[in-house]
Amino acid sequence: MNSVWLLELADVGCRVEWRDSQLFWQILHPAAPGGQTVPALVSDLTADRHPLLWTRLVGVEQTDGSAPRLAVSLEESSGRLRLVRHFELFAGHAFVRTWGTVVATGAGTPPTLDGAAIVQLIAAASHPFTLLHVEQFSWPYPKDFFTPRQIPLVPNLTPYELRMGSFPAHYSAPTSCAWVALREGKADPDPETPGQGAGLVVGIEFNGKSRLRAWATLATVVAESRIDDLAHPVRENEPFELPACFVGGYSGDWDEAGFVTQRFAEAHVHPPMPDDRYPWVQYDSWKYGQAIDEAQQLAVLERCASLGIEVVVLDLGWARAIGDWRPDPAKFPRGLRPLADRAHELGIRFGVHVAVAQMALDAPAALEHPEWLVYPGDDYFGAGAICLGHAPCRQWLIDSLVRLVREEQLDYILQDGEDVVKRCTRADHTHAPGDSNYACSTEGLDRVILAVRQAHPQLVWENCEDGGCMMTYRMARLCHTSITVDNIASYATRQGIYGASYPFSARYSVRYMEDDPTPYTLRSALFGGPLILMQRIGDWNDQQMADTRAALAQYKHLRPLIRQAKIVHLLPPRTNVEHFGRGWDAIQAVSLDQSRSVVMVYRALGGPEQRVLRPRGLRPAATYHVRYTDAGFSVLYTSDQLLQTGLSVALAELGSEVIELELA
Numbered sequence: 001m002n003s004v005w006l007l008e009l010a011d012v013g014c015r016v017e018w019r020d021s022q023l024f025w026q027i028l029h030p031a032a033p034g035g036q037t038v039p040a041l042v043s044d045l046t047a048d049r050h051p052l053l054w055t056r057l058v059g060v061e062q063t064d065g066s067a068p069r070l071a072v073s074l075e076e077s078s079g080r081l082r083l084v085r086h087f088e089l090f091a092g093h094a095f096v097r098t099w100g101t102v103v104a105t106g107a108g109t110p111p112t113l114d115g116a117a118i119v120q121l122i123a124a125a126s127h128p129f130t131l132l133h134v135e136q137f138s139w140p141y142p143k144d145f146f147t148p149r150q151i152p153l154v155p156n157l158t159p160y161e162l163r164m165g166s167f168p169a170h171y172s173a174p175t176s177c178a179w180v181a182l183r184e185g186k187a188d189p190d191p192e193t194p195g196q197g198a199g200l201v202v203g204i205e206f207n208g209k210s211r212l213r214a215w216a217t218l219a220t221v222v223a224e225s226r227i228d229d230l231a232h233p234v235r236e237n238e239p240f241e242l243p244a245c246f247v248g249g250y251s252g253d254w255d256e257a258g259f260v261t262q263r264f265a266e267a268h269v270h271p272p273m274p275d276d277r278y279p280w281v282q283y284d285s286w287k288y289g290q291a292i293d294e295a296q297q298l299a300v301l302e303r304c305a306s307l308g309i310e311v312v313v314l315d316l317g318w319a320r321a322i323g324d325w326r327p328d329p330a331k332f333p334r335g336l337r338p339l340a341d342r343a344h345e346l347g348i349r350f351g352v353h354v355a356v357a358q359m360a361l362d363a364p365a366a367l368e369h370p371e372w373l374v375y376p377g378d379d380y381f382g383a384g385a386i387c388l389g390h391a392p393c394r395q396w397l398i399d400s401l402v403r404l405v406r407e408e409q410l411d412y413i414l415q416d417g418e419d420v421v422k423r424c425t426r427a428d429h430t431h432a433p434g435d436s437n438y439a440c441s442t443e444g445l446d447r448v449i450l451a452v453r454q455a456h457p458q459l460v461w462e463n464c465e466d467g468g469c470m471m472t473y474r475m476a477r478l479c480h481t482s483i484t485v486d487n488i489a490s491y492a493t494r495q496g497i498y499g500a501s502y503p504f505s506a507r508y509s510v511r512y513m514e515d516d517p518t519p520y521t522l523r524s525a526l527f528g529g530p531l532i533l534m535q536r537i538g539d540w541n542d543q544q545m546a547d548t549r550a551a552l553a554q555y556k557h558l559r560p561l562i563r564q565a566k567i568v569h570l571l572p573p574r575t576n577v578e579h580f581g582r583g584w585d586a587i588q589a590v591s592l593d594q595s596r597s598v599v600m601v602y603r604a605l606g607g608p609e610q611r612v613l614r615p616r617g618l619r620p621a622a623t624y625h626v627r628y629t630d631a632g633f634s635v636l637y638t639s640d641q642l643l644q645t646g647l648s649v650a651l652a653e654l655g656s657e658v659i660e661l662e663l664a
């Protein structure tokens, strides 16, 4: 038996075929290498280490039109499991998204799933062929601040392996954002001469640990992503969710790969931006450490209002304990309401930090349920770790957070902590002993965020996992924004936005500002957002207040442009350098209609006193007003001149310039 179905929309197609007891998928798009991918397995699941065979076609639902969808239902050879595999196309985007569920039929004891592919993708390759990915944040050696890496896929070499999802940034070597771009052609020899080619991008919507391997044969390149450590007994009435992924076609350079991904994610992955001022300017209390109280933070709130700050967040230290999510009665005897109420009077949103998967050993819930702890040592600021895959523990967390948001009138949750997807082998939890990767992510954290956001639809959620880990499109679906390097010096935050703005929108990528405010440190935090001042604002002098006011005015002027722009990576900061950094770096944003653009250029220590930059992505045969904001002059340039001659910039060490371009 075999059957074939075809979804089509404009020039995108997805061909799905059931043959040899498996399901295959193939993407058709003019920009894909060879015009179409090679049919690849999309039903790859194992039980007891044997591939499951899908021998019976149970049903098919296909919807055509402007949002084509296909669902194919297959039954496994023993009759105990059914797979429903979904495929979806999107108007205006050259993307296919697929996901699935596995359910027990009730006929006999269902097997335990011990292997599942999230995606397999095979492209016809004319070599050379290159893969781009971006590392997640990592603290220890080797440190990493979102390095983009180009990997040549050479035929018949050992597969290149990327770990994705929730990993602890304090204990693990760098892991990857859940995105790869593939492209015909060699790796770019330098950042100022980007290569072009037909390519594909892949995004993974799974928060647990997964592994993507990529390799090449003489005729193809293959990318395959699989869930780590799966041991999932399928239970009746509890569908197993096969994580979603999306694949898109593009033609161009790595900036174009990022751009098509970001436009798709803004339309079909992220929650809508919370308002039209987004990304906001925010304050976070961490520079005060845990020594915060009502009077001090009320005073800070007034200063925040005078600066035009739009969100105020109390970081760690506001609660009775980690895992006891009620206000500390010594620091906040009236609870957080006086702060929330005053913030709301001032038109400011108000929120708190929560370490969702940690619990102090003396927190009431830990004393009552010591069995919830998977690690009773110091996992995070003295607190142990809890298992979000254990249903009663997860429900307690949901109830605690829903109550907290209601009682304290919160608008914002900053979700922090160490590696929320714990390895739990306890036999007395509701998940199977070896299944915590799936249980703590898909059945754990994901459900917590969904439940709390469903109870409070206006709540805005920030992923702050370990300074920039778990950078998946599942988090992108659940959260409004995400940290992009932890509390660290200005130069490292520029590295962070430079790398993270390949997979993710600049507006999704939080800029935490740790250095004291100067025109240069503020300027270093202006690209992307939300812009979060992690500062003792109450102690600032008049000069610091004035410098910050000026920078925030510029940020608010530029954010409508940057939040939906194409990001052009002009000149990277050196990777993984802390403190002041070396030489020049530059990043550009271009509006969708190419009528406006901004180039932010920086000089750290060393390097020449003058540098030429060649902005890209502008309208051909057009003339632009070019305005150097700091130097204070404007000139007219044709787009040819901008490409050929470029813009000359002179900067002192630790200097910066903002160059705005507008169609004349």
Ligand SMILES: [Zn+2]
Pocket (backbone or CB within 6 Å): 374, 387, 389, 390, 424, 425, 426, 429, 431, 436
């Ligand atoms: Zn557990």
